[in-house]
Amino acid sequence: MSAAGDDSALPPSGDPSGLGPELQPSLIDRYGWAQRAEGILAPILTTVLAFLVGGLVVLVTTGKNPVTTYRAIFEGAGLSWFFEVGNHEIGLPFSDAKVWFPWNVNDIDSLAAVNLQQTLIVTTTLVLTGLAVAFAFRCGLFNIGGQGQYIVGSIWAVWIGSSFDGMNPFLHITLAIVVATLAGAAWAGIAGFLKATVGAHEVISTIMLNWIAIWVGSFLFGLGGPLQNDAQSSVPISNDIVESAKLPILWGDPLLQGLHTGIFFAIAALVVYWAVLNRTTLGYGVRAVGFNPEGARYGGISVRRNYFLAMAISGAFAGIAGAIDVLGWQFRLATGDIQSSQLGFIGIAVALLGRNTAVGVFLSALLFGSLVTGTSTRNLDPEVFQPELAFNLTLLIQGLVVLFVGADLIVLWFLRRLRTRVSA
Amino acid sequence: MTSVALPVAARMPHGLRRVAWIGIAIGIVAAWMALPPLTLRSWVPSLVLALIAVMLGIGVAIRGERRFGGFAIASGLFGFGIAFAATLSSVGKLESVVVWSALLAAMLRFATPLAFASLGGMFSERSGVVNIGLEGMMLMGAFFGIMGADKLDSWWLGLLVGVLAGGAAAFVHAVWAIHLQADQIVSGTAINFLAVGLTGYLFIDIYGTEGTPTDIPSIPDVHLGFLGDGFVGDIFGQLNLMIWIAIILVPLTWAIMFKTPIGLRIRACGEHPRAADTVGISVYGVRYAAVTLSGMLAAAGGAYLSIGFVNSFNENMTAGRGFIALAALIFGNWRPFGAAAACLLFGFSSALAQRLPEYSQSASVLFQALPYVLTLIAVAGVIGRSIPPAAVGRPYRKQ
Numbered sequence: 001m002s003a004a005g006d007d008s009a010l011p012p013s014g015d016p017s018g019l020g021p022e023l024q025p026s027l028i029d030r031y032g033w034a035q036r037a038e039g040i041l042a043p044i045l046t047t048v049l050a051f052l053v054g055g056l057v058v059l060v061t062t063g064k065n066p067v068t069t070y071r072a073i074f075e076g077a078g079l080s081w082f083f084e085v086g087n088h089e090i091g092l093p094f095s096d097a098k099v100w101f102p103w104n105v106n107d108i109d110s111l112a113a114v115n116l117q118q119t120l121i122v123t124t125t126l127v128l129t130g131l132a133v134a135f136a137f138r139c140g141l142f143n144i145g146g147q148g149q150y151i152v153g154s155i156w157a158v159w160i161g162s163s164f165d166g167m168n169p170f171l172h173i174t175l176a177i178v179v180a181t182l183a184g185a186a187w188a189g190i191a192g193f194l195k196a197t198v199g200a201h202e203v204i205s206t207i208m209l210n211w212i213a214i215w216v217g218s219f220l221f222g223l224g225g226p227l228q229n230d231a232q233s234s235v236p237i238s239n240d241i242v243e244s245a246k247l248p249i250l251w252g253d254p255l256l257q258g259l260h261t262g263i264f265f266a267i268a269a270l271v272v273y274w275a276v277l278n279r280t281t282l283g284y285g286v287r288a289v290g291f292n293p294e295g296a297r298y299g300g301i302s303v304r305r306n307y308f309l310a311m312a313i314s315g316a317f318a319g320i321a322g323a324i325d326v327l328g329w330q331f332r333l334a335t336g337d338i339q340s341s342q343l344g345f346i347g348i349a350v351a352l353l354g355r356n357t358a359v360g361v362f363l364s365a366l367l368f369g370s371l372v373t374g375t376s377t378r379n380l381d382p383e384v385f386q387p388e389l390a391f392n393l394t395l396l397i398q399g400l401v402v403l404f405v406g407a408d409l410i411v412l413w414f415l416r417r418l419r420t421r422v423s424a
Numbered sequence: 425m426t427s428v429a430l431p432v433a434a435r436m437p438h439g440l441r442r443v444a445w446i447g448i449a450i451g452i453v454a455a456w457m458a459l460p461p462l463t464l465r466s467w468v469p470s471l472v473l474a475l476i477a478v479m480l481g482i483g484v485a486i487r488g489e490r491r492f493g494g495f496a497i498a499s500g501l502f503g504f505g506i507a508f509a510a511t512l513s514s515v516g517k518l519e520s521v522v523v524w525s526a527l528l529a530a531m532l533r534f535a536t537p538l539a540f541a542s543l544g545g546m547f548s549e550r551s552g553v554v555n556i557g558l559e560g561m562m563l564m565g566a567f568f569g570i571m572g573a574d575k576l577d578s579w580w581l582g583l584l585v586g587v588l589a590g591g592a593a594a595f596v597h598a599v600w601a602i603h604l605q606a607d608q609i610v611s612g613t614a615i616n617f618l619a620v621g622l623t624g625y626l627f628i629d630i631y632g633t634e635g636t637p638t639d640i641p642s643i644p645d646v647h648l649g650f651l652g653d654g655f656v657g658d659i660f661g662q663l664n665l666m667i668w669i670a671i672i673l674v675p676l677t678w679a680i681m682f683k684t685p686i687g688l689r690i691r692a693c694g695e696h697p698r699a700a701d702t703v704g705i706s707v708y709g710v711r712y713a714a715v716t717l718s719g720m721l722a723a724a725g726g727a728y729l730s731i732g733f734v735n736s737f738n739e740n741m742t743a744g745r746g747f748i749a750l751a752a753l754i755f756g757n758w759r760p761f762g763a764a765a766a767c768l769l770f771g772f773s774s775a776l777a778q779r780l781p782e783y784s785q786s787a788s789v790l791f792q793a794l795p796y797v798l799t800l801i802a803v804a805g806v807i808g809r810s811i812p813p814a815a816v817g818r819p820y821r822k823q
Contacts, residue, residue, distance in 0.1 A: 057622075057625070061625070061626070061629050062629065142609050142610075142613075144613060194803075194804050198804055200803045200804050201754070201803065203556055203609060203747075204747055204750060204751050204754070204799070204803050205800055205803055205804070207744055207747045208744070208747070208748075208751075208796045208797075208799050208800040208803070209800065210744075211743070211744050211793065211796040212793045212796050212797060212800070215789055215790060215792045215793035215796070216790065216793060218789045218792075219786070219787065219789040219790040222786065222789050223786065224785060224786025225786055225789075335789075345617070348613065348617075349617070352610065386628070388628045388633065389625060389628050389629055392621055392624035392625035392628060393621070393625060394621075395617065395620055395621035395624060395625075396618065396621030396622060396625055397621075398617055398621065399614055399615075399616075399617030399618035399619075399620070399621045399622075400614075400618065402610060402613055402614035402617055403596075403600070403611065403614035403615075403618060405610065405614075406600055406604070406606035406607055406610040406611040406614055407600060407604050407606055407611075410604065
């Protein structure tokens, strides 16, 4: 895996020859298709391989059938909901009109629907933490500090969300998200600034910033801390956010953590990510530095400026993720949440598996969102597999995915053999 | 550098570096004056000394020794900061927090796992392979060390199992970095994630939620009764065996790295692999050996953590120590004594963080961030940049 992401990034997607579809040389066309197919096949192969090894671990350590375990995780993630296809209707936003829809969205409290809502909540977060890694990667930086930037964002969101009672909900939510975004950007910006000015390696500085964020958060909400709950002085938890700061529920029972409107932020972030990288001067600079810093410098692009901006924008994505989790379903932060949260780290696997493209990040966020939800203590059937064990299985599969993404040589070799066999 | 042994006087720092060292020492004295046993209650003398240290540092930095000049400036600034903070505190509290013998012994305890990982990382990086996976290798050592000690009922077999597990993780990293020519940062990160997942999985699978049993054989302490109950005896009288091994390992690594053909080969692979290949050194062989050794050393540090220090295991217990060790390696300019000094500095900050809650119970959690903040400041390189081995992080392709 090259640090700059996939090969189709430059020149911008579209017609590279500029001749129009009819006149395009078929050779280049076919080459492009082959490359694109490899771009899709390689991650799929990586995932399959990781699941196979994970299944082997399950078989060896517990003697349980891996297929049954994976099936239970699948059920726990609520993905079976998609197989209930029928004639249903969905209301269009801002109107009373209804149109045909293959799935029953009025089903808000069947087990599959509730599980799927959970999966989509986690997917929302993972899209954003994945983008936080992907954006920096496109600039040749490895941001493994998504966790810390996420925590900083959630701390600011919970503070603003629990203050300013009685504010206009729209303003309140906007304020909380904007401040959390800026906080995440600033936190990552420290690492970007250090990289740009003194060349401090971003991996070490972002990891240190993660731990600093964790301990600062634990201090703020811990017993005797300045932001600890006003009513219960013996619980290490923040104040609850007020009603006006809660994101509206889109699908599901508000009392059971339904899917909140934060998912629109994730979708918007994907569009923004794609547009900024592929359609703006800023994105061009970021990608140019990612491909070759020396070359970019020679071409008159400021490498330092782009290092700083890429990290800050990355941190902004992670900061939004933190805010949306707090305003959408957590509503409060306990010190335990801060110390045990893993969603920022899983963003790394999401970005790497998604090859740092917007579509790829979305799909792999859905995969890991399903895994995280499907292996949670709440959703996994303990009869089939011990949930505490299963969450570590998720972490294991995540590690294997990152490992196999690094081994693109094996995957490419395998694909090449496959192709020669098919053509022979 | 000649291999002829120079007299001690000629080895002492000279010229600008000597001035810088004097500045560093003055900065330390500025802090020390305000602390027990002297406990001056005014910060004015410290300020005077700190200013002298800073001015010496600036003078040295302007004349070209920027790195050591920076150290002297930092020493002066921190020295005055500590002295000023100490004068604000009551004498009683100062005397209960700043117990030098206890602080220094704790510093050695905290620095030991870092030193193992840092020296390990030096072998890997000097041979040209970046090892971000030190953290994961430590974690492997910590878990498999305690599991081995529990199942085989012997601390040294446990240590062996831990070291082998760390070596295995490092070998995977080596295959990825050397033969698969993978991005070494990505594969190192993968090792870290895999270690968290694997050790967490096996921990729950074997020990469940109750955690490791309390009667696991642990690495013994070395009792040196003849040192007595004085200052020296309090520090060195009852240290763990692994601390002594770490102390021996530092000069040993220096000797291997800079005084033997093996070290020369390792460094050649890290600086100019093509040249090393040309003269008949197996670059792949050296790198495999160096990376695997680095994992084994890091795992020894992890095993010390679980069966020498806290005598239990919990998920992700290394808590970023592998990365701090890596930072110590960079801060120490990829040299054993420099890295060891950095480990002692980070170890001291951990030891101090452990005793500071005396001042404020609620802020005690905040003090936990101290080693990480210090590491961040160190890698920021505000006080001088380090120069890595020339070929570090670049896969070598045979021709």
